Amino acid sequence: MRSAAIALVTLLSLSPVTAAAAPDDPERVVMKLDEFLKLYEKTRAEETTAPLDYALSSARYEGEVQLKDGEPYAAVFKARFRVEVLRAKGFAKVPFLPATVALESAKIGNAEAAVVIEDGHYVLVTQQRGALTLDVTFAAAVTTAEGSSGVSFQLSPAGATSAVLSVPAREDLDFTVAGAKLQSDKVVGDKRVVEAVLPSTGALEVKWQRELPKAAQQASRVLSEVYTLVSLGEGLMRATTTAQYTILFTGVDKLALKVPRDMTVLDVVGAGVREWKVDGEGNLGVQLNYAAKGAYSLRIEMEKVVRGDIKDVAAPVPVPVGVERARGFVGVESRGNLEVDAGDVKGATPVDVRALPAAILGITGQPVLLGYKYLGTDVSIPLSAWQHVDANVLVTLLDETRARTMWTREGRRLTFGEVPDPQQPAPVPAPGPAEGRRAVERVGRRAGGPAGAGGRQAGDDPAGPLAGGGRGAGGVRGGDRVRRERGAAVRQRPRAVQRDAASRRRAVHVRGLDGVRARRREGEALVDRRQPPQGPLPVEPDPGRGHELRADGHAADGRGGAEPGGPRRVARRRGDAGAGQPAAPGPRGPF
Structure with missing residues (x-):
């Protein structure tokens, strides 16, 4: 390079120098x-600078348990670590064992390695570069409790970790290596040896104990409970069965049930079901992927087409085969306009449908009509179903009620209402004078109490509180004017009111309402503002003739005649309670 x-x-440097140019x-x-x-x-x-100072490529531990007086007390291990020093210069520190074990020697080749204890670990200090092999010999304590012995210590993170431990013993031992992904044991001479490959993210923990002799396997014991919901519809019978098994001692991988031959099995659902099939005799066989043990559940769906009426058709109840005990429950529901009944039941007892288990009631939203329980495999529940006879029913009509409530100055409340009759849509004629008088007298008695021998009660005026005329303490003062102003009822009183009459009225009001406070002042009327009266109000009455008020707000003549327009309630004043003849005051009660 x-x-x-x-x-x-x-x-x-020798090329034609372009730099000079x-x-x-x-x-x-x-x-x-x-x-x-x-x-x-x-x-x-x-x-080329490495991200780490070292890399611990692999670690292999080979140990042997030491005995003292026939009891294990320690394990001596020989470990080999493959170390790669990546630091470019200077010393590198490599932790390889926890300080909880007793280190006997540490060598690199034939030379002793420089080892120190730092942060609870044995640490190798070296300035060698590249790969090196560290051979270590150390001892770890063995603990024994309740017949089980074991050794444990923390592992240093390494790329690959394997362990081998031999235990002197003449009898078979049962080994357990915590976190081992691959484990095997064998017998070498008079020693029992276990080998394991495990991740180095935790501790090496090996336990062993005397292996128990294998007991003879007992035959399987199978108990079953069957819950069947039978649904009857128009031309169709369906059955949903849940078979709950309890398998003891030895697991089983095959289950068998007997189903009615005329029923078509739609589906069989269960954990680990590999395949299922039904032969011509109604024998249902279920093959599992494993040997089930403990609790196991199967769900079976069946159906049958029924032509015409259902009469004495046996309820489809699957029966487990090869079980020691079989018990079950049957529920029957209707999926249409059908009446359901049972015939001569054999091998089953009727029960209240509310006592049926949730495996039946919890899978349907329809009411369960019949319920049975049985014990054994011989059960027969014949069912019959027929349609209800069609019957004419009345059509529900919605009635409408209209009412009008008014308050008088004295605190009375009058309600005028009408209830239309759906069978008589024609208008009802107005009541005559005598009928109107009796109606108003009844209202007055309710407001003021029963009439005494000395005369009428205040408020017994047949004209009612809204009629003009009478000067009774409980009635409306003569000369009242009632008019309509912007759709709201406004009632005014004349200012020329005798003071003594007002005092009597005020006293009667307080006594009649049993001390209930009522704010009142001259010229003010109490009106129910929550629902003001609708339609035209009564006109000012004629003092010389009778006057009646209809519920629709129109005036009629004093002879009891009325304008057509529907049912009406009248409040009529007669001449016997005219002006200048105040009604005798009396006790009043709230209306």
Whole structure:
């Protein structure tokens, strides 16, 4: 490389000097040969600098357990580390063992290696470059507890790690190497040897104990529980079966069930199912990929086409074959407009459908109509289904109710309402005078209580609180004017009101409402603002004749006649409670 650089510089110096023609060319640099070689070596050294000081390529541990009085107490290991020193100059530090073990020797070739303890590890200090082999001999303690012995120490990170441990023993031992990816054991003379390949990210932990003699394998014991949901539809019968197995002692890789021959098996689902098939006799065989042991579950889907009515058709109940105990539950549901019933059931007992297990109730959104439980393999549940007879039903109609609520100055509340009859769409004629009087009297009694012997109660005025006329303490003062202003009911009272009458009215109001406070002042009416009355309001009444108020807000004559337009409720004032004849005050109650 040095000769090539010298030749390159020589050629550049002997070529026809273009620099003399263009000495100020910024793209060319002229330097001496020694300076060029120094710059070249510096650049090459920077490019070849290693990212690490060393690399521990592999580590192999070979140990032998030492006995004392027949009991293991220590293990002596001979380890070989393959080290690659990558640092260009100076000393490199290579940790290779934890300080928890006892180091006996460390050699590089035949020479002792320079080893120090630093940060809890044995550290090799060397200035050699390139690859070297470090041979180490050390001892680690063996612990024994509850019949199991073991040795453990921390590993140094290496590219490849393997371990071999021999234990003197005359009987077979059972070894366990934590984290081993490949493990084997063998017998060499009077020693039991275990070999393992493992990652070097943790610790080397080897345990051994006396191997137990293998007991004779017992035959498998299989218990089963079968949950079947039978769905009856129009022309179709479906069955969904869940078979729960409990396999004891020895695993099994084949399962068998007996299904009705007229049922078509659609699918068999289970863990590790390799294949399944059904022969002409209804024998269902299931082959597994492994020997199942413990709890195992199979799901079977079946169906059958039924022509015409379903009558005394046996419920499809799969029966496990080769089991010691078989029990199950059956639920029946309807998938159409069908009435379902069971015939002469054999080998099964009816149960409340709410007592059926979740394996049946949890797989359907339809109500389960029939439920059975059984124990054994001989079970027969005949089912029958027929359609419901069509019957005419009434059509539900939506009625509409309209009501109007009004408040009087005395705190009374009157509600006028009508409920249209869907069977009589024609307008209902207005009630006559006698009927209107009785209706208003009933309203007045509800508002003011039962009438006494001394006369009417305040509010028993048949004209009602909205009628003109009467000067009773519980009625509307004579001369009231009712008018409509911008769609809201506004009621005014004349200013010429006798003070004594107002005092009596105020006293009666407080007593009648049982002390309930009511804000009131002259000329102000209490109106329900939440739902103001709609439509035209009653006109000012004629003091000389009767007047009635319809629910639709129109006035009618005093003879009880009314304009057509539908049902109406009337409040009528008669001449017996005219002006100048105030009704006798009396106790009042809230309406």
